[in-house]
Every structure is written in structure tokens, then in C-alpha cells.
Amino acid sequence: MKKLINAPDNVVTDALAGLAAAHPSLRVDLENKVIVRGDAPRPGKVGLVSGGGSGHEPLHGGFVGYGMLDAACAGEVFTSPVPDQMLAATQAVNGGAGVLHIVKNYTGDILNFQMAAELADDEDIEVVSVVVNDDVAVQDSLYTAGRRGVGATVFVEKIAGALAEEGAPLADVAAVAREVNERSRSFGVALTSCTIPAVGKPTFELAEAEIELGIGIHGEPGRERTTITSAHDLTGTVLDAIGADMPLSGDLLVMVNGMGGTPLLEQYILFNEVQQYLQAHGARVARNLVGNYITSLDMQGFSVTVTQLTDTLTRLWDAPVDTPGLRWGR
Amino acid sequence: MKKLINAPDNVVTDALAGLAAAHPSLRVDLENKVIVRGDAPRPGKVGLVSGGGSGHEPLHGGFVGYGMLDAACAGEVFTSPVPDQMLAATQAVNGGAGVLHIVKNYTGDILNFQMAAELADDEDIEVVSVVVNDDVAVQDSLYTAGRRGVGATVFVEKIAGALAEEGAPLADVAAVAREVNERSRSFGVALTSCTIPAVGKPTFELAEAEIELGIGIHGEPGRERTTITSAHDLTGTVLDAIGADMPLSGDLLVMVNGMGGTPLLEQYILFNEVQQYLQAHGARVARNLVGNYITSLDMQGFSVTVTQLTDTLTRLWDAPVDTPGLRWGR
Amino acid sequence: MDADVFRAWITAIAALTQEQRDHLTQLDAAIGDADHGTNLARGFAAVLAALEADHPATPGAVLTLTGRTLISKVGGASGPLYGTAFRRAGKSLGDAADVDLAALATALEAALAGVQQLGAAREGDKTMVDVLAPATSAFRKAVAEGRPAPEALAALAEAAQAGAEATVSMQALKGRASYLGPRSVGHEDPGAASSALMLGALRDTVLAGP
Amino acid sequence: MDADVFRAWITAIAALTQEQRDHLTQLDAAIGDADHGTNLARGFAAVLAALEADHPATPGAVLTLTGRTLISKVGGASGPLYGTAFRRAGKSLGDAADVDLAALATALEAALAGVQQLGAAREGDKTMVDVLAPATSAFRKAVAEGRPAPEALAALAEAAQAGAEATVSMQALKGRASYLGPRSVGHEDPGAASSALMLGALRDTVLAGP
């Protein structure tokens, strides 16, 4: 394993120190591994807190700032943070209007955020949790852990953050977060495995020309292994899977996301195919993101996330945002 | 080779089609492989044109837009564009105030831009060329091709673009571009080789734990091969090399750039080390960029670029910019 | 069994999670995200430090501190689950200075209940529950039948081991492995494996005696 | 030598660059950026298309069109350099319908001058000049001595081959390879190799006759 690190056990704190140095407008608590907006808590504003395992940068810490998250907690690589961190973040952003927890649907994240919510409740901080579960690669079911939360998390954080910035109450912010999640679907593909620093070797092995369809952002295996095809065919497979679960029509917000090791050149090639597929299916890509937004360390691969827009969601998407990872309008 | 493409010969056009689809504010001429600002030519504004081989995305096409480039030409992967493309771009952005060509110092780029400038001259378009050559990994000399142009290109395009946006005349825009280049130095490190789609296998091989110091953005070998060390020591090596060529003092603009396959997590770890090194040497990182800005396809590695700021350069750096790859202030 | 016995047990677990760290992580790599060994090694190292810091005097206090520390240091799914298990066990032991087999059985049942309440996993879902449930009831049965400590603890550890092995053929319905559906069959569940390690360590520690 | 001969020469070069594409690219990978073979293959394919499109009638027109096409299709360093070489050669042949050895020697000298004017490389810098210069002067000398075509063209091709091989031991002072400094020694220069291919093809084409 060749990595640009000091020691596997220090990657998260070292990276957070770098984030703090690069973005003085953020407050980074290295002890609790919590990234907070410089001006938090904002009295009367609903606080948005998310977090999860590290290794998905810029998610979540890179989305803290005006119009998006108020705080993020960073766990160890691919391991959800602990309740203490989440409580510290919740306290730091509580402006009296309550706090929204945006939780990706993984057992670890669910359980730890649940405990954190109880701790916050003990301190009379009103907390509502919204669970993101947009990954169609996983069959949903009442009896399983259900679908994984992936790309839609970026959209939920941006759109709910915009509404909170407008001063909306906690119930409305939670409602729009749920709405975005319900209107979003994602599917990921891996060309190579990621390598977790503490493990030192790839999580899985793929043969030359072999790819994993439905890969998870932690390198969890997906639907099946198959042989790589053209960007055109691969995009078709991905969008067929998404379309089988949600009608692809009307105005869409679409993200082509790089997993961390895939060049932007290839991501634009993929986006071209996605745009043509959706156009051919009578939908319109009204808004888009192309780049590395929710990654899996050094994995080569991509994911596509599609959200059915409404006029309100489009307006909130267009609203100004100023974070290390997403910025426009100011 | 596993790549997310349709065919090696189509990567550049397919990616440009994707860029066009993702950014309707840009005009993309797929025939000439030229990306132009939607509102070009702007009467009375100096036009900024750059370009080079593809595979370095977001450079250059991703830096076309308000406050930065007016047009970029995309060559084949790692091959400079041809004079016809450069002429087409020059014509497209000529608003009567002349056109600046920003050229990275590679024989191919120099020769083709030189021919393009002659062709433009035939059409009475005033063209001034500025050559970027900031890579300290290469020994400079009158008798060689000289230093390579790398990371400083991003700074030159941003700062000269800001001055042009203010309506400054061609001579001043060229002067500030030269000033940024003269005040900038870069050094790159590769952990792995890139793989050129048309070639199908890595350009070079590095053993486990072996790295290339002074790598070029086309995978050109650099100063020497050595064994990977910690992010701390590696950053020391890189900044020692830069410091040996330019005093590291005062207010600095610093970029930690990912080569395309290196996770943001590691880039922030590197930036943390860079910041501490410079602070310890009595300099101040007044402005920074951390991310993939001038890449080498899927190469794992990084480069550091340092620019000595002046009040004017800082003001121009802070000025609003609105491009796919760099955006703030609007 | 006094506080020293339980401290020795936790110390043994800490040593085992360090030693088996890569093995547990590899099990997790096959059907999860390759961090179970790292998580537990990190967590129990923190637990040892905590036990050092404020020397809890009773078995209950030892387990409660262990649980609280795991909850605030491990993260992931196993952090809250094991943390709750140890905390519930500790609470059920109250502040008794010495614990007999029956009390221990009750504590293990409380731990199992805590895990199931939090994680909603049932036997057969391919989780740590597939070790904790059979091991606990085998232990309770042996204790009810008045078997001596060695036999009862052997029953506990053997049922745990069998439970862990049984997860190989199961399809995961809970946790990260459930994303795999049928592809989760054929692999031992990492949490089941770590639970079997812990209960095996309990037997060895108690039998080793002071 | 009429237009057909020169058309045949260019056609032979196009075939060779396709055939040697990977070899030339590998030479470039060692001391450059691994695209020389791709660049030339792409360029000469475009040249063939152009020659098809507007059938140039004279040797000069064939070479001039070849040069212009290379300049507008190849890019990189070799595009302008080879483009200029062929354009200068074409110009020097004027609109003669038939070309003799002396005129050809003059055309090659014009090509070399164009390359050096543009690229400022001197002999010994480890570039295509290290093939074009010795080959051109060997050819001129043979022609001046009144040697028959086969001998003069053999001298041209052999000097070219020797020149290419000589670049192995040189340290690059121009082009991408110069970034390597001493590390550029021990590798054949890709542009020198492609120049030797082109001049070898010239000999073979002319000797093959109509």
C-alpha cells in the first residue's frame, strides 16, 4: 500500500487539521473530530448535523458552511462516529430552533445517531433524524437493514441546508430532507477496490476487465461482478437499474460522482452518456453535478444519483452555498 | 486497462460533449475541440486563450468562464492542440482588445501556439504569448527546453483572467501573467503511473513502496526514484526543492494538487504538513487551493505550487470567478 | 467471581482482539467493510485505559465502564451493540462484590436482551445474536441443572463456538452483510466470531482462577 | 521521380507509422510522454485522406499538402516539426512535374533547415535532427559524386539508420526528453527513430519504382 499519510491511525485527525488550515471559516474540534460552521450556533436557525465514517471526502466535512451543514462528525475511516461526537456537534449548532440529524442508512450510523439523539434529548435539545437510503443496488425489505444511503446525501444536505438558511422551522426542514431522499435513487460501479489505510491491502480483488455492479461506498460488494463494457453500455445498465425503481421523467437533478480514483475526463464521458440516455427517455437534466462528491478513498469507479425535481427543490438547489466542497452564489 | 470510456480515439470529444451538456453557459465547438465562454467575444475585453493536451482536467476547459479563461483548446490526451484550434479559439474571443495566449512550456505547445500566433497576425488579431515554466524538478538552461509548465498555470489563468475582467489592456494582462509565473514554483510526486487510453498500459512502472520525485504531468520521469516516506517527510522534500529555488517567505498562495487518483483525504493531510512547514519557515499561507486542479489522468500522486503574493495579486485572486473548476464570489 | 476476575476477562478480550484483529477484519472484508477487527482492537484498548484510570471496585462497575467506553470509542454497529451488552450486564450485576453463576447467567441474558432491543436482530439473521443467544441459554440450562462452573462455562463457550460456525451457512438479514443477500452465505459473521472469542475468554479466565 | 512516386512514399510512411505505432510510442514512454506513435499514425492517416481528396499533381504539391495536413492534425512537437519539414521540401520542389536526385537533395536540405529554424535543435541534442542532418549530407555528397540513385538512396537510408542508433548514447537537450537530463541517455529518441523510418521508406519506394 502506497499512501500519502503519516500513520494509519492518524489519517482522520491529520486530514481534519488540514481542512481547518485550508478553511479558516470553519471551526474544527480535533478532540471530538467535529467540523462546525464558524458562525454557529445561529440563534433561531435550525442546525443541520451529519456525519459518518471518513474516507468519503468531501462528504461530510467539506459540506459544512453557509447554506448547507452547520456541523459534521468524522468517524474513523468507514466507521460511523460515536454518540459523544454527535452530541458535541448537536450542542455546537443548537440555536434554539432544534437540530436535524442527516443519517445515512447503515446500522452503525443509525444506532450511534439514535443514542446521540437520546443524549441530546436529556439536554432538552430537540432533534429530528432523517435517514437517507437511496441505493437501488440493495433490495429493500422490512426484515433487513434496508437500502444504503449514498449520493442522495449530498442533495439532502444542500437542499435542507438552503431551507434552514431561509429560517424555516425544524419540521419543514426535516420534511424537505425526507422529500429529497424519497425522490432520489443511486447506483454505483467499481473498477477497483479501495484500500483502507489501517488494513493495508485492497478490501476486495477484481480481475483485469472485471467490475462490481452496485458497489457500496465502503467497498461493500454489490449486485454482481461482470465484465467492463463501454461507458455507453455501462451507463445504460446503471440507469436501467435506477429507472426500474423510479420513473425517469420530468426535470431531474443528476450527479455523476467519481469514487476517488476516477479522472474527471472519464466522469464527463459518463455524464454525456447519462444526459443522452435521459433525454432519449423523455426526461430533462435540469441541474447536474459532475465530480468527486461522495468517494470511497482511492476506488476507481463512479455512481449516478438522480432526483426528481420540483420547483421548490430547484429553487433550493440554486440557492447560494459556500462550503469547501460545493460553492456558488457567493 | 479498465477505463470508463467508449473508445480510446473518442475520449476527448466524448468528454467535451459531456462538459457542454453539464455547463450550458459554455459554447463547445466539438469540431475544433474548443471551449468558449458563452458571452465571448466581449467587445473591448482582452481575450484569454489557453490549451494543451487533454488528461489534465479540469485544466484547461474547466477554467473557462467569468474571471478566468475566455477559451481553451483541447488536444488529444497529452498532445498539444494544433494551430487551427488555437486560431479558432483566438478568433472566437477577440473583442478588439487583443488576445493573450497562456502556454505551458513544452516544445509542442510552444511550437503550435507560435504558429497559431502567426496565423492570427495574418488576420490582424494582436496576440501576446506568456509561457508558464514553474516546475523546479527540471533544471533550467538556455540550451534545453527549459522548465515545464505545471501548477502555476492555474494561478496565471485565474489572476490574469481577473485583471482582464476589470478591462485592463493586453500589455498589463500579459505583465501580470508573467509576474505570477515568475513568482511561482512547483514540484510533483508520483506514487503510480497514469495509463493513456490509446496506449492501454501504464506509461511507467513503480515498485511497491517506490515513488517518482519530480514527476511531470504527462508522466515524464522526474529527478529520481526513491522509497515512499511519511506525508511529513515527503512534504519536506518537496518544499525544500521549491525553497532552494525561491525564498519561502511573506504571504503565499499555495496549492496542494491531486494528480487524479489521490483521495482528497490524503491531499488534506499533505496540506496540513505544507502549512506547518511554511509556518515554521516564517511564511504565511494567505490563500490556498486543495484538490484536483491539474491532473495526470488516473495517476496517484500530488504536486505543490507556491506563489509569492503581492497585495495586487491577492486582490485579483479574491476577485469573483465562475468556471466549472473554480468558482467563488458569484 | 469478584471484580478482579471480570477485569481479567476484559483484559483477555483486549489481548484477543489485538491478536485476532486482522482475522476479524478479513471476515468483515468478505461481507462488510473490513473494519471489525480494527474497531474492537481500538475499543478495548480504550477500555483497558479506562479501567486503569478509575479502578472500578465491583464486577458490575467493571462491565458498566467497559460498556460506556465501547459506546464512546468504537462507533460502527459493534460499538453501540457491544457497549449496550456490557452496560446491561453490568447494571444487572448491581453493586455486588462477588458474583455467582446464576447472577452471571442473568447478566448475560440482560446483555442479549439489550443487543436485540437495539439492533432488532433475531436468531438466524447472521449476527452476534447467533452466538449470544444459544450460548446464554446453554449456560442458563447448565446452571439450572446445578452443573459445576467448569462444565457450565464449557457449555457456554462451546455453544458460542457452534453458534459462530453456524453463521457460515446463514444469509444475513441485518447489518452491512445483509446488502449482499444470498452472496452473504458461506462466510462467518465477524461479530459472531468476536462474540465467540469473548465468551471463550470468559471461560478461560474464570477457570484459570485467581 | 513524379508525383506518383512521392504519393507512394507518403503511403508507405502511413503504413509504417501504423505498423510501428506501438514501438514508437514505447520509445516515447521511456523518455517522453508515450504518444509519438499515436501522433504520427493519426497524422499520416489524415494525410492519406487529404491526398485522396484533392489529388495533388506534382511532387511539390504532394509534400506541401502532407506538411500542411500534419501541422493541422498532429499537434505535439512532431506535428509542427514534420509538418514544416514536408512543407519546406514541397516548396523547394516548386511545381516541377518530375524531380531528379539533386532537386531531392535540395528539398531535404530545405526540410532540415525548416526543422532547425523552428525547433532550434543542433546535432547531438538527441532529436530527429540527428537523423535528418547526417542523412541529408550523406545523400548530397553521393549525388554530388554522381552516384546512381540506388547508391545515393542507400547512403541516405544508412546514414539515417546510423543517426537514429547514435541517439541512444546522447543526452537530450531538446524536447520532452531533455527534462530527464542524464537519465535520457541509453534510449533511442522516438523522433529520430521515426525519421529513419521515413527516409528508409523513401529509398525503398524509389528503388521499387513504378
Ligand SMILES: Nc1ncnc2c1ncn2[C@@H]1O[C@H](COP(=O)(O)OP(=O)(O)O)[C@@H](O)[C@H]1O
Ligand atoms: N442489527 C444488528 N444486530 C446485531 N448485531 C449486528 C447488527 N448489525 C450488525 N451487527 C453485528 O455487527 C458486526 C459488524 O460490526 P462492525 O464491522 O464493527 O460495524 P460496521 O458494520 O458498522 O462496520 C456484524 O458482523 C454483526 O455481527
Ligand SMILES: Nc1ncnc2c1ncn2[C@@H]1O[C@H](COP(=O)(O)OP(=O)(O)O)[C@@H](O)[C@H]1O
Ligand atoms: N526542438 C526540437 N527540435 C527537433 N526535434 C524535436 C524538438 N523537440 C522534440 N523533437 C522531436 O520530437 C519528438 C517527440 O515527438 P512527439 O512525442 O510526437 O511530441 P511531444 O514531445 O510533444 O509528445 C522527439 O523524439 C524529438 O525527436
Ligand SMILES: [Mg+2]
Ligand atoms: Mg464500518
Ligand SMILES: [Mg+2]
Ligand atoms: Mg505529447
Ligand SMILES: [Mg+2]
Ligand atoms: Mg465493519
Ligand SMILES: [Mg+2]
Ligand atoms: Mg510524445
